[in-house]
Every structure is written in C-alpha cells, then in structure tokens.
Amino acid sequence: MEYQILSNKWRPQNFDQIVGHKYIIRILKNSLDLKRIHQSWLFSGIHGIGKTTIARILAKSLNCENGITSKPCRICKNCVSIEKGNFLDFIELDAASKTKVEDIKIILDSTKYPPIQGRFKIYLIDEIHMLSKNSFNALLKILEEPPKYIKFILATTHLKKIPNTIISRCLHINLPVITNKNISDYLNNQLKKENIKINKEILNVISNYAQGSLRNAINALELTLCLNKKNQIKIKNITKLLGIFDKKNILLLAINIINNDIDNILKIIDDAEQKGIQYNNIVLSLITFFHDLSIIKIMISKKKYSTDKLSKYDKIIYTLSKNILFKDIQMYCKILIQGEKYLRYAPNPKIGIEIILFQIYQYIKDTQNI
Ligand SMILES: Nc1ncnc2c1ncn2[C@@H]1O[C@H](COP(=O)(O)OP(=O)(O)O)[C@@H](O)[C@H]1O
Ligand SMILES: [Mg+2]
Ligand SMILES: [Zn+2]
Known part of the structure; x- marks a missing residue:
C-alpha cells in the first residue's frame, strides 16, 4: 500500500x-x-x-x-x-x-x-x-x-x-495550543495502535519541541521513526535531529547561569552553534527547566518533596534548588520569556540569546551588590 x-x-x-x-x-x-x-x-x-x-x-x-x-x-x-x-x-x-x-x-x-x-x-x-x-x-x-x-x-x-x-x-x-501532556498521551496511544514501541522520555522531548502544535509533534515523530530501523532510538540522537540541547547540556547551562559564570555560558553557546542547535529551543528549554525548578522549590517548602530514590540528575537539581531563591528563578523566567519574544528581531539568533543571558548575568551582579 x-x-x-x-x-x-x-x-x-x-x-x-x-x-x-x-x-x-x-x-x-x-x-x-x-x-x-x-x-x-x-x-x-x-x-x-x-x-x-x-x-x-x-x-x-x-x-x-x-x-x-x-x-x-x-x-x-x-x-x-x-x-x-x-x-x-x-x-x-x-x-x-x-x-x-x-x-x-x-x-x-x-x-x-x-x-x-x-x-x-x-x-x-x-x-x-x-x-x-x-x-x-x-x-x-x-x-x-x-x-x-x-x-x-x-x-x-x-x-x-x-x-x-x-x-x-x-x-x-x-483554538488554544495543545498541552504537552495531551500531545504525549496522544502520540503514545497512536503508537500503541501502530504496534511501535517508543520510550516515554522521547515522547516528552517531542511534545516539548512541538510548542503546542500537534502537526509539529507528528512530523517530528515521523522523522524520529526514521532514525533507526529497529526503533531503538536514543535520546541523544533525537535531540541532535531536532536541533535541541539535551537534558544534560541544559542542566550544565543552567548551573552556569546560576553561578553567573559568563565565560562558561558563552562557551556553551559557542558549542551549541557547532552542533547546529536552534537557539530559540535553548531558551524554551531553559524556561521549562526553571519552571520545573520552581515547582521543586514549592514542593520542598511544603515538605512534599521526597528525597529518597532520587536519580543522579534529580539529586543535582535538588542541590541546585537549595542554592537559589524562588524570586530569582522567577526573574530568570521573566527575562527568558520576554527575550524569546524578541529573539527574531536580533541581528542573528546567537546575538539574541547572548543578550538574553547578559541580562540575567547583570541581574545577578546587581542583586549580589546590594
Ligand atoms: N486537535 C487535534 N486533534 C487531533 N489531531 C490533530 C489536531 N490538530 C492537528 N492534528 C493533526 O495535525 C494534522 C494537521 O492538522 P490541521 O487540522 O490541518 O491543522 P491546522 O489547520 O490548524 O493547521 C492533522 O492531520 C492531524 O493529524
Ligand atoms: Mg489548516
Ligand atoms: Zn453521512
């Protein structure tokens, strides 16, 4: 057929x-x-x-x-x-x-x-x-x-x-955008019907990438299915395919943002250019990252966060959350969200993302001097 x-x-x-x-x-x-x-x-x-x-x-x-x-x-x-x-x-x-x-x-x-x-x-x-x-x-x-x-x-x-x-x-x-959860649940159900097994984490990466559009998600899935004949797809390959930074790289960038290490930040951005990562994806991933970090801080403050059986990644996030104020995270999110809107007006996307990161850098410097 x-x-x-x-x-x-x-x-x-x-x-x-x-x-x-x-x-x-x-x-x-x-x-x-x-x-x-x-x-x-x-x-x-x-x-x-x-x-x-x-x-x-x-x-x-x-x-x-x-x-x-x-x-x-x-x-x-x-x-x-x-x-x-x-x-x-x-x-x-x-x-x-x-x-x-x-x-x-x-x-x-x-x-x-x-x-x-x-x-x-x-x-x-x-x-x-x-x-x-x-x-x-x-x-x-x-x-x-x-x-x-x-x-x-x-x-x-x-x-x-x-x-x-x-x-x-x-x-x-x-018609509003489709939520990430609706997208990943839908993809999961459809793949079951097609008898294709794909790891949930990959579906989460795809739904995040789709930015509310189901067609984006389905097209990204279609590409992903061609990555490997046996559908043994690795997260590393799919993030490369979609031009997004993987979880590890976003974590590294976020740690450097929080530590206000501007040299390392610029090095990571250069590195992203070499890898052909799309800059607006980095900004969106950072927003998601800081949003998740906010949730963890809220849960910790309400004593609802369990620290047993944390993965290595979650342990790092947990430690990180203790070294940052909730109000600072909100400020980073605000700068990132506003910056993302104006990214397309920058002379080029790399300059655009660097300007956004400079603003966070300046904000941290200012608050440290108070
Ligand atoms: N709300 C939805 N529910 C199910 N599938 C959808 C939905 N939105 C989009 N799709 C999928 O994406 C494809 C394109 O959708 P379409 O209706 O043409 O989008 P639009 O006209 O809003 O650009 C459809 O063929 C379908 O597979
Ligand atoms: Mg249409
Ligand atoms: Zn009829």
Whole structure:
C-alpha cells in the first residue's frame, strides 16, 4: 500500500477523535444537534492544532445524508466524498494563492448557484488573513447576507490581520495550543495502535519541541521513526535531529547561569552553534527547566518533596534548588520569556540569546551588590 504520512493517516474523521479543545467541541456538537447553525465560522490559532480538520468534520456534519448531525455517518455518499476530497459542494480554498479581488470575486460569484450534491454549499477559506483589503470588502458583502444554502468556514493563524467587521459576522472560535501532556498521551496511544514501541522520555522531548502544535509533534515523530530501523532510538540522537540541547547540556547551562559564570555560558553557546542547535529551543528549554525548578522549590517548602530514590540528575537539581531563591528563578523566567519574544528581531539568533543571558548575568551582579 502507498505510504501515507502520519499526520494525514491520523487525521481525525469525527469530533470525538479531536485531541484537546474539549469545551469547543462540545459547543460545536451541541449547536449541530440543536440545529442552531451559524452562517459562518472563523477558526483562529497557531498551525497544526486542528482548524482544517475541524472544518472538514463540520462540513460532513452539515451535509451527511442522514441529516445535520454531530456524528456524521462516514458511510453515506456525501460523507465519503467529503473524506475523499471530491465533494462538489465543499470548496476548499487557500487565500494565500487567491489574494486579489478578481480571484475572490469569481469565487464569491459562484455562491449564486445552489448546492448540487448536498444540503449546503460550504466554502472553507484557509489563511484568510492573506486577502487584500478589497477582497475582504467583497467577502464582507456576502457575509452580511449570504443565501441560506451557503456556509462559510474561515481559518487563520493571524487573527490580528482580520478586519473586525469580518470577525463580528462570524462565530469566532479561537483554538488554544495543545498541552504537552495531551500531545504525549496522544502520540503514545497512536503508537500503541501502530504496534511501535517508543520510550516515554522521547515522547516528552517531542511534545516539548512541538510548542503546542500537534502537526509539529507528528512530523517530528515521523522523522524520529526514521532514525533507526529497529526503533531503538536514543535520546541523544533525537535531540541532535531536532536541533535541541539535551537534558544534560541544559542542566550544565543552567548551573552556569546560576553561578553567573559568563565565560562558561558563552562557551556553551559557542558549542551549541557547532552542533547546529536552534537557539530559540535553548531558551524554551531553559524556561521549562526553571519552571520545573520552581515547582521543586514549592514542593520542598511544603515538605512534599521526597528525597529518597532520587536519580543522579534529580539529586543535582535538588542541590541546585537549595542554592537559589524562588524570586530569582522567577526573574530568570521573566527575562527568558520576554527575550524569546524578541529573539527574531536580533541581528542573528546567537546575538539574541547572548543578550538574553547578559541580562540575567547583570541581574545577578546587581542583586549580589546590594
Ligand atoms: N486537535 C487535534 N486533534 C487531533 N489531531 C490533530 C489536531 N490538530 C492537528 N492534528 C493533526 O495535525 C494534522 C494537521 O492538522 P490541521 O487540522 O490541518 O491543522 P491546522 O489547520 O490548524 O493547521 C492533522 O492531520 C492531524 O493529524
Ligand atoms: Mg489548516
Ligand atoms: Zn453521512
């Protein structure tokens, strides 16, 4: 059989298979079952969290031959052809390639004709923020008074670029990022179904790396599975593959940050450059590290931290936590989080991360002088 990439193979075909977004899915399902159906929806959120997937399920729900339903049957002619991508009344467009007003006018002109196969003629317009001002105006006219048989589903990764007039005419649903736990649990379940064994720690590295996007996670997993024919994958190799610093290196960097040893810090950053590590990944890993350290400090202060059976790594963390104040850790996190946002404005990423680390260095120097 032809190989299908995992993100397509695993694409959910009904609402219950969607990971996360529980509350939103419940609202969508209820609105379908209660037949309280909007004329147009707008899904916003980062890439790879299910906007297109949910839109396609919605299209099936609205056009299933068994009636409007939150559980499309997936076997009637309409459901099958939507899944195959050849349903004439479900028109998927990428606004990025149709930004001009002439293009959008041709598309919107076709809303004059009622559906051929289905109950509704549905337009899914992806990356809607790419439309020109004139195109938005043309769309706005239709959104104001669309024919009863027309439904619009708009999707965007850049909500701020969408005029308010458009947003207010849609049922706007903002999809949040998927939590690390949801991502790693999902990958774990899917791999079980595929009969592939992978160590949980690797799945944690992947979910951290994915930054809330399930598609990122699935693609990273796909690469990881190609690392070794027998799936005996080592953490060391996967961190190298994804361009992230492994746990040991992050620990080393964190120790040097806490000790304010700027020479060593700069050496580690140089070393990262040699290894082709992506700098924003280092910043994100440091944020996670200091967050974990905060939790340990809280647990210790509440006497809920057990020191029996600590691994070598955890012992080092435990000792480290005793040598640093909670308020200082929060300051490092603040500098790192703010710095990460501005990393892309730095002349190059290496200068960017060094500036962030200089700020922590200066903060520690200042507090030591008080
Ligand atoms: N919430 C989710 N639940 C399950 N799978 C998801 C989810 N979000 C994304 N995916 C996976 O990632 C792939 C891409 O998702 P997609 O809906 O196209 O993302 P978006 O349109 O938000 O960029 C899907 O085929 C699916 O495998
Ligand atoms: Mg999409
Ligand atoms: Zn059906």
